[in-house]
Amino acid sequence: MKPSKNLLFTFDYELFLGRKSGSVEKCMLAPTRQLIGLFERYGITAALFFVDTTYLLKLKEAAKEHPAAKVDFEFIQQQLQELIRKGHLIYPHIHPHWQDATYDAFTNNWSLPSLTYYRFHALQTKEREAVFDASISLLNDIISPVSAYYKIDGYRAGGWCIQPFSDFYPCFKKHGIVYDFSVLPGMKNLSTAQYYDFQVAPSKVYQFETDICQEVEAGSFTEVPISVVPVSSAIEFANKLLLKFLWKTGNRSVGDGSGVVAQVEEKSESIKNRNEMVSIELLTRVKLKVYQNFLRQNTLMHFISHPKMLSAHNFACLELFLKHATKDYEVRTNFRELVKHD
Numbered sequence: 001m002k003p004s005k006n007l008l009f010t011f012d013y014e015l016f017l018g019r020k021s022g023s024v025e026k027c028m029l030a031p032t033r034q035l036i037g038l039f040e041r042y043g044i045t046a047a048l049f050f051v052d053t054t055y056l057l058k059l060k061e062a063a064k065e066h067p068a069a070k071v072d073f074e075f076i077q078q079q080l081q082e083l084i085r086k087g088h089l090i091y092p093h094i095h096p097h098w099q100d101a102t103y104d105a106f107t108n109n110w111s112l113p114s115l116t117y118y119r120f121h122a123l124q125t126k127e128r129e130a131v132f133d134a135s136i137s138l139l140n141d142i143i144s145p146v147s148a149y150y151k152i153d154g155y156r157a158g159g160w161c162i163q164p165f166s167d168f169y170p171c172f173k174k175h176g177i178v179y180d181f182s183v184l185p186g187m188k189n190l191s192t193a194q195y196y197d198f199q200v201a202p203s204k205v206y207q208f209e210t211d212i213c214q215e216v217e218a219g220s221f222t223e224v225p226i227s228v229v230p231v232s233s234a235i236e237f238a239n240k241l242l243l244k245f246l247w248k249t250g251n252r253s254v255g256d257g258s259g260v261v262a263q264v265e266e267k268s269e270s271i272k273n274r275n276e277m278v279s280i281e282l283l284t285r286v287k288l289k290v291y292q293n294f295l296r297q298n299t300l301m302h303f304i305s306h307p308k309m310l311s312a313h314n315f316a317c318l319e320l321f322l323k324h325a326t327k328d329y330e331v332r333t334n335f336r337e338l339v340k341h342d
């Protein structure tokens with residue numbers, strides 16, 4: 001019998017959040033289509049897609065007036081329904097700074113220059129509740145025609161900003177969200193946009209109640225943290241050279257927007273020492289061995305990736321990784337096998 005491994009593939013399904021959002025086709029639809037095909041070939045189901053519902057709510061509004069926005073909304077809705085039909089999962093992902101995004105009908109692009117509402121914390125209690133309620137009901141509208149029994153019980157915070165958890169607690173309780181996927185154990189990043197400090201969070205699946213970094217055995221919620229892998233300076237150096245070469249030869253990420261520009265105020269030692277999240281967009285030929293070793297040494301490997309960031313090179317490396325993983329191990333991709341059931 002082959003040893004079994006839990007391999008979680010999670011994605012933030014979203015546009016760029018800077019001055020130029022990029023197009024729906026390039027940032028979301030095309031790379032996700034490619035993922036669906038690849039997962040089908042390797043029998044990977046139950047991948048998790050965290051849908052930027054704040055963007056979708058904005059888009060739905062714009063769709064009333066602008067035909068291009070209407071088309072975007074319909075294509076996204078169709079793709080999300082296809083994901084459900086193929087046995088994948090969709091959950092909400094909230095980026096409140098869509099609140100002051102502006103739409104340019106001529107280019108069918110959005111602009112999000114202000115960081116004022118980057119964090120959920122920047123909203124008033126009433127606004128938090130309203131955006132959470134609207135997010136859940138929008139996803140339910142999309143899911144219900146294709147699945148009658150689907151339960152939206154998972155969440156990932158935009159920009160990993162899940163702290164203070166007290167901001168989310170009433171929303172989780174109200175909507176029956178019991179699984180969170182936002183924590184990067186050991187990492188900390190305080191910037192003019194983001195705020196997270198997971199330095200004391202356990203690097204295992206754990207229960208919690210009011211503090212997301214504090215394990216509470218009988219807690220109401222379960223944290224399924226994102227995997228973090230150490231990358232040596234030698235690997236890092238070789239990777240830089242490879243990325244330079246890939247960039248010059250046109251092997252770039254598919255998305256056509258621009259990201260958030262924020263000033264970093266404080267970062268954890270672990271980030272400085274090149275500990276990094278496990279991610280398809282960071283997976284290169286140089287790091288393939290590092291990822292394979294990580295899988296050998298751990299029973300859970302939780303990837304966080306962004307379709308908009310993926311390049312042809314990343315896809316090729318993911319395919320190599322999957323080829324080996326499915327040959328050497330019994331691969332389990334459903335997160336529910338990792339968590340306690342009621």
Ligand SMILES: [Zn+2]
Pocket residue numbers: 012014052093095157158159
């Ligand atoms: Zn996001």
